[in-house]
Amino acid sequence: xxxxxxxxxxxAGLGLAVVAAPLGCxxxxxxxxxxxxxxxxASLIGVAxxxxxxxxxxxxxxxxAVAIAFLLILxxxxxxxxxxxxxxxxxxxxxxxxxxxxxxxxxxxxxLMGFLFGDVFAVTYQDIVWIIGGGCAVLAIVAWLWQxxxxxxxxxxxxxxxxxxxxxxxxxFTVLLAVAIAVAMKIxxxxxxxxxxxxxxxxxxxxxxxxxxxxxxxxxxAGSSVLxxxxxxxxxxxxxxxxxxxxMSAAAGLSLTAASLSRQR
Amino acid sequence: MADQQGRAAPRxxxxxxxxxxxDHGPRCPQGCAHGAAAAETLPLNAKALISARGLxxxxxxxxxxxxxxIDICEREIVTLIGPNGAGKTTLxxxxxxxxxxxxxxxxxxxxxxxxxxxxxFDVDAVIxxxxxxxxxxxxxxxxxxxxxxxxxxxxGPTRHQQLNQLSGGELQRVVLARALLRQPNLLVLDExxxxxxxxxxxxxxxxxxxxxxxxxxxxxxxxxxxxxVMARSDRVICLNHHVCxxxxxxxxxxxxxxxxxxxxxxxxxxxxxxxxxxxxxxIAGVPHPAGEHxxxxxxxxxxxxxx
Numbered sequence: 001x002x003x004x005x006x007x008x009x010x011x012a013g014l015g016l017a018v019v020a021a022p023l024g025c026x027x028x029x030x031x032x033x034x035x036x037x038x039x040x041x042a043s044l045i046g047v048a049x050x051x052x053x054x055x056x057x058x059x060x061x062x063x064x065a066v067a068i069a070f071l072l073i074l075x076x077x078x079x080x081x082x083x084x085x086x087x088x089x090x091x092x093x094x095x096x097x098x099x100x101x102x103x104x105x106x107x108x109x110x111x112l113m114g115f116l117f118g119d120v121f122a123v124t125y126q127d128i129v130w131i132i133g134g135g136c137a138v139l140a141i142v143a144w145l146w147q148x149x150x151x152x153x154x155x156x157x158x159x160x161x162x163x164x165x166x167x168x169x170x171x172x173f174t175v176l177l178a179v180a181i182a183v184a185m186k187i188x189x190x191x192x193x194x195x196x197x198x199x200x201x202x203x204x205x206x207x208x209x210x211x212x213x214x215x216x217x218x219x220x221x222a223g224s225s226v227l228x229x230x231x232x233x234x235x236x237x238x239x240x241x242x243x244x245x246x247x248m249s250a251a252a253g254l255s256l257t258a259a260s261l262s263r264q265r
Numbered sequence: 266m267a268d269q270q271g272r273a274a275p276r277x278x279x280x281x282x283x284x285x286x287x288d289h290g291p292r293c294p295q296g297c298a299h300g301a302a303a304a305e306t307l308p309l310n311a312k313a314l315i316s317a318r319g320l321x322x323x324x325x326x327x328x329x330x331x332x333x334x335i336d337i338c339e340r341e342i343v344t345l346i347g348p349n350g351a352g353k354t355t356l357x358x359x360x361x362x363x364x365x366x367x368x369x370x371x372x373x374x375x376x377x378x379x380x381x382x383x384x385x386f387d388v389d390a391v392i393x394x395x396x397x398x399x400x401x402x403x404x405x406x407x408x409x410x411x412x413x414x415x416x417x418x419x420x421g422p423t424r425h426q427q428l429n430q431l432s433g434g435e436l437q438r439v440v441l442a443r444a445l446l447r448q449p450n451l452l453v454l455d456e457x458x459x460x461x462x463x464x465x466x467x468x469x470x471x472x473x474x475x476x477x478x479x480x481x482x483x484x485x486x487x488x489x490x491x492x493x494v495m496a497r498s499d500r501v502i503c504l505n506h507h508v509c510x511x512x513x514x515x516x517x518x519x520x521x522x523x524x525x526x527x528x529x530x531x532x533x534x535x536x537x538x539x540x541x542x543x544x545x546x547x548i549a550g551v552p553h554p555a556g557e558h559x560x561x562x563x564x565x566x567x568x569x570x571x572x
Contacts, residue, residue, distance in 0.1 A: 029392045151402055154392060158440075161361040161381040162403060162447065209393050209427065 012123045017222030019135035024197035029153040038091035042068040044098025065178035118189030120240030188241040203252035206259035321368030342484040347504035380444030384455040390429035
């Protein structure tokens with residue numbers, strides 16, 4: 001039978017795959033990959049905050065992730081510098097600040113590599129509670145806002161003119177994204193967390209013809225990648241998170257190659 | 266669908282819904298007096314679907330709109346013309362609630378339901394979506410309606426195609442179909458004939474006029490071409506940051522403000538699309554088959570047409 005640590009890793013990975021699929025699709029549809037990346041890198045500040053105040057680390061990360069997301073929305077309202085450059089600024093500043101902040105924590109030394117790349121086999125029952133509880137909440141809200149989210153993703157101004165409250169919907173989505181990043185960070189690490197969202201969605205796009213099917217395909221691809229990645233990790237003794245990400249990326253590579261070849265025909 | 270109506274309902278307590286702040290706030294010391302005077306001289310049209318008085322928009326220190334009065338009523342086709350950068354799109358965006366005016370506000374009738382055809386509709390291929398799904402996404406319709414409307418805009422065969430596979434003209438008709446499917450009482454089209462050839466333009470104008478006759482919605486149309494205005498317009502508003510002149514298509518061209526704005530040449534070249542259904546005083550009086558058009562120049566006062 002499975003070792004308990006392997007079972008926990010499986011449950012956490014599969015749970016994350018399902019939650020990340022709809023969010024990842026919206027990230028890809030709304031071109032928010034770099035936005036998510038910036039929020040993810042800022043979560044190291046949250047780790048330091050959690051450790052310094054002796055709070056739950058996930059909670060610290062969540063607070064910082066939400067704060068940085070709203071800072072980005074605020075900066076996005078000026079019209080002089082493109083958001084892309086703002087993200088380039090903030091995502092390095094956040095990482096630098098995070099490394100400094102964690103270095104200032106006294107007491108036991110901090111496993112920086114563990115936070116940057118995650119440790120899927122160190123998942124605790126408490127983490128699983130976060131994933132399942134937070135995941136169900138995120139999925140319920142996405143389902144509730146599905147129609148307005150989709151309308152905004154297709155054409156923001158058209159949806160707004162038709163009466164969709166774009167500020168509110170966007171804010172809710174941003175918070176959901178921050179929650180997902182905070183929860184997933186523990187498992188796949190700060191540097192790889194966005195891969196969990198973006199890569200399955202990219203892999204799913206060429207295979208599907210409707211938004212809902214794209215989400216379902218992304219969840220399937222992510223779930224199978226978790227299974228295959230953990231198997232690779234267990235048999236070849238590879239690190240867990242990176243193994244999952246590399247399987248996902250291979251799937252996306254195959255899918256995009258097939259799409260390019262079929263277009264040429 | 267349900268979410269939208271649910272959200273809109275609690276705000277719609279009054280006959281008119283303030284969609285943006287007016288300037289009774291502290292930010293505009295002068296606007297108050299000006300605004301009040303303007304509102305007194307020009308009472309709001311009670312029958313209007315959407316209405317504004319003394320509308321002002323300032324961006325980066327430049328006045329894009331000043332003192333704009335506008336009403337659009339049911340069954341009325343209003344065409345907005347003006348040079349590039351005259352604030353046409355800004356006015357449309359303010360009326361749609363996409364931008365906030367800096368002075369005064371827009372009043373919308375409680376039951377206002379807008380169908381919007383934006384100036385540009387860029388399809389992002391990254392979202393997989395069929396035409397039918399896109400139509401249904403606008404809300405308020407059943408699939409069989411979607412099929413009927415697609416046929417009406419002559420885009421029936423695109424029903425199961427992906428949005429990113431459509432041609433520019435097809436996409437435009439599909440976006441129009443989505444706007445119509447919402448059963449709007451106000452249809453707003455921002456330069457709908459951009460990139461459409463001459464006959465496509467005439468066809469589109471005809472379709473809009475026919476649908477207006479059938480359904481009785483109001484139409485606000487921003488025209489890309491100064492010189493060619495839909496003949497079925499009930500009113501033409503000529504905008505250059507403020508309303509220069511307005512009236513029925515023929516009189517606008519004769520207005521001195523029009524020639525000042527666009528030049529004598531333009532005033533002479535002013536032409537309206539005529540649909541033979543509504544023009545009995547045709548030169549020959551020969552019945553033409555429906556759907557045939559011509560652009561006929563309207564002579565400006567004192568101006569003889571140059572050969």
